Amino acid sequence: MTTPALQARGLVKRYGQVTAIDGADFDLDAGEVLAVVGDNGAGKSSLIKALSGALIPDEGTVLLDGVETHFHSPLDARHAGIETVHQTLALAPAMDIATNLFLGREVRRTGPLGSVFRLLDRNAMRSQAQDQLDALGIETVQHIGQLVETLSGGQRQAVAVARAAMFGSKIVIMDEPTAALGVKESGQVLDLIRRIRDRGLPVVLISHDMPQVFEIADRIHVHRLGRRTAVVRPADASMSQVVSLMTGALRPGDPDAPPNLVDS
Amino acid sequence: MIVFSATTSTFLTVDNLSLVVQQSLVVATLALGQTLIVLTGGIDLANAAIMVLGTMVLARLVINGSNSVVALIAGFLVCAALGAISGGLVTMLNLPPFIVTLGMLTVILAAGRLYSEGNSYPVTDNLLGILGQGGYLFGQIKVTHGMTLAVVMFAVTWYALTRTAWGRHVYALGNDPEAARLTGIRVGRTRFSVYLVAGVIYAFAAWQALGRIPNADPNAFQTGNLDSITAVVIGGTSLFGGRGSVMGTVVGALIVAVLRSGLTQAGIDSLYQDVATGVLVIAAVAFDQVVRRRSR
Numbered sequence: 283m284t285t286p287a288l289q290a291r292g293l294v295k296r297y298g299q300v301t302a303i304d305g306a307d308f309d310l311d312a313g314e315v316l317a318v319v320g321d322n323g324a325g326k327s328s329l330i331k332a333l334s335g336a337l338i339p340d341e342g343t344v345l346l347d348g349v350e351t352h353f354h355s356p357l358d359a360r361h362a363g364i365e366t367v368h369q370t371l372a373l374a375p376a377m378d379i380a381t382n383l384f385l386g387r388e389v390r391r392t393g394p395l396g397s398v399f400r401l402l403d404r405n406a407m408r409s410q411a412q413d414q415l416d417a418l419g420i421e422t423v424q425h426i427g428q429l430v431e432t433l434s435g436g437q438r439q440a441v442a443v444a445r446a447a448m449f450g451s452k453i454v455i456m457d458e459p460t461a462a463l464g465v466k467e468s469g470q471v472l473d474l475i476r477r478i479r480d481r482g483l484p485v486v487l488i489s490h491d492m493p494q495v496f497e498i499a500d501r502i503h504v505h506r507l508g509r510r511t512a513v514v515r516p517a518d519a520s521m522s523q524v525v526s527l528m529t530g531a532l533r534p535g536d537p538d539a540p541p542n543l544v545d546s
Numbered sequence: 547m548i549v550f551s552a553t554t555s556t557f558l559t560v561d562n563l564s565l566v567v568q569q570s571l572v573v574a575t576l577a578l579g580q581t582l583i584v585l586t587g588g589i590d591l592a593n594a595a596i597m598v599l600g601t602m603v604l605a606r607l608v609i610n611g612s613n614s615v616v617a618l619i620a621g622f623l624v625c626a627a628l629g630a631i632s633g634g635l636v637t638m639l640n641l642p643p644f645i646v647t648l649g650m651l652t653v654i655l656a657a658g659r660l661y662s663e664g665n666s667y668p669v670t671d672n673l674l675g676i677l678g679q680g681g682y683l684f685g686q687i688k689v690t691h692g693m694t695l696a697v698v699m700f701a702v703t704w705y706a707l708t709r710t711a712w713g714r715h716v717y718a719l720g721n722d723p724e725a726a727r728l729t730g731i732r733v734g735r736t737r738f739s740v741y742l743v744a745g746v747i748y749a750f751a752a753w754q755a756l757g758r759i760p761n762a763d764p765n766a767f768q769t770g771n772l773d774s775i776t777a778v779v780i781g782g783t784s785l786f787g788g789r790g791s792v793m794g795t796v797v798g799a800l801i802v803a804v805l806r807s808g809l810t811q812a813g814i815d816s817l818y819q820d821v822a823t824g825v826l827v828i829a830a831v832a833f834d835q836v837v838r839r840r841s842r
């Protein structure tokens with residue numbers, strides 16, 4: 283078996299009295315789409331924050347390609363090729379779409395204009411941003427110079443997804459990327475996820491939308507009370523079984539539970 | 547402006563306008579540093595105090611026989627260090643800028659008075675006073691070196707804010723610091739750099755102040771911090787951070803200067819001028835609030 287692209291063992295994160303991550307394990311195989319499902323407050327967002335450098339776990343280890351890794355900031359994870367669409371989207375509302383797409387990795391002009399005078403290559407960034415939106419089939423956005431705060435919720439989500447798809451070079455993580463999207467736009471995001479996978483990158487998708495999860499996921503990671511309870515294949519399980527695992531109505535060892543791919 | 551030119555016959559003369567601009571330079575320079583800090587969502591109540599201490603350092607060193615270049619360097623270092631202290635407290639201890647700079651204001655004012663030993667210090671040095679001297683005539687308008695310097699400083703800051711990644715990061719962290727952090731921006735470092743740069747800008751303000759009035763007085767520019775905030779807010783920069791421009795601040799600083807000198811020439815007591823600027827800043831903030839609320 284090949285080494286998983288991203289793994290975590292025994293992650294713990296406490297916020298005062300609340301334990302957001304309570305000894306969670308995680309495995310993302312190369313080239314797969316892994317759905318992460320769980321009730322509200324189960325700790326899904328906290329888990330992927332720990333995997334993307336946005337929070338530093340109190341305990342536990344993260345392994346990238348089997349090598350123990352410590353991300354001290356989102357920048358570290360980004361440098362490692364991990365791109366994340368956070369649930370909060372992480373966009374600057376008063377800035378335009380192109381600026382947001384390149385936030386934190388602006389492109390400078392070549393030559394002394396860029397190296398000495400730090401001059402940004404705004405045209406290059408704009409045209410790349412436009413190409414990216416076109417390539418993703420995001421037609422609802424009319425102008426790349428539009429301020430993010432003037433976009434609809436779904437359009438904002440599309441911008442955040444476009445950014446991750448554009449720069450992800452190793453792993454793409456999406457935390458409820460379709461929550462505010464219409465049927466057609468959700469379908470586009472699913473297409474996009476498939477295209478990212480076809481590029482050979484594994485994708486982590488957090489979603490509450492069971493039909494969507496069953497449509498796209500290779501495996502489903504079920505999260506409950508801050509940790510992983512089970513990992514199942516969509517082919518082996520029904521939606522109601524997965525929901526029962528999420529809520530605790532069904533336990534992984536139960537006779538009528540679907541086959542669990544990991545020990546828990 | 548129209549009201550002032552109607553009530554005072556000298557207001558719209560070229561000489562007088564040149565004077566208004568000269569008078570606005572100190573507040574405009576303070577407001578430039580203030581703009582950077584307000585864009586990050588902060589506020590600097592200590593800027594005028596830092597500047598006044600800067601003038602004291604410059605004047606006393608020269609009076610004690612220092613070379614004026616050495617004095618200038620020392621003045622810049624002191625102002626930059628004070629900006630860095632504010633920035634360090636805000637970024638490393640995560641304290642609210644309002645409280646930090648209020649504390650800095652109190653400490654620096656007291657330090658300035660102690661350092662002054664109860665005196666003010668006239669400056670006769672050429673280099674320290676040079677910004678008040680005439681550079682050349684632009685048409686009929688007397689352009690001082692101070693004006694030229696201010697134009698250069700605003701242009702450079704405009705460039706840094708709108709044409710470099712640093713500027714984008716300043717706006718982004720003023721928009722939403724957590725979003726900025728998640729996109730990989732080094733939020734703490736950027737915020738700190740803003741306070742440091744502002745400190746350097748206040749040193750230029752100190753130099754401008756000595757060009758305008760060649761006398762370092764620990765009690766000068768008592769309302770400089772509020773005037774600079776007024777200029778920033780009137781110029782359209784949001785006190786919530788992330789929105790605004792230095793070009794707006796130019797306009798704001800000119801409006802404050804025109805208001806002050808217009809009211810002076812109309813023979814209105816400076817206390818009433820404070821009333822007028824106070825009303826203006828509240829009106830500008832209220833306007834900002836209304837606009838923001840509508841856009842949410």
Ligand SMILES: Nc1ncnc2c1ncn2[C@@H]1O[C@H](COP(=O)(O)OP(=O)(O)OP(=O)(O)O)[C@@H](O)[C@H]1O
Binds near residue numbers: 301302321325327328
């Ligand atoms: N910064 C924080 N401070 C305090 N508690 C937090 C913080 N972040 C998360 N929590 C808590 O940790 C728990 C897990 O939150 P998390 O956002 O990871 O859940 P989630 O599974 O993503 O939920 P949802 O489906 O609603 O997005 C919750 O109880 C939440 O209140």
Ligand SMILES: [Mg+2]
Binds near residue numbers: 326457
């Ligand atoms: Mg969540």
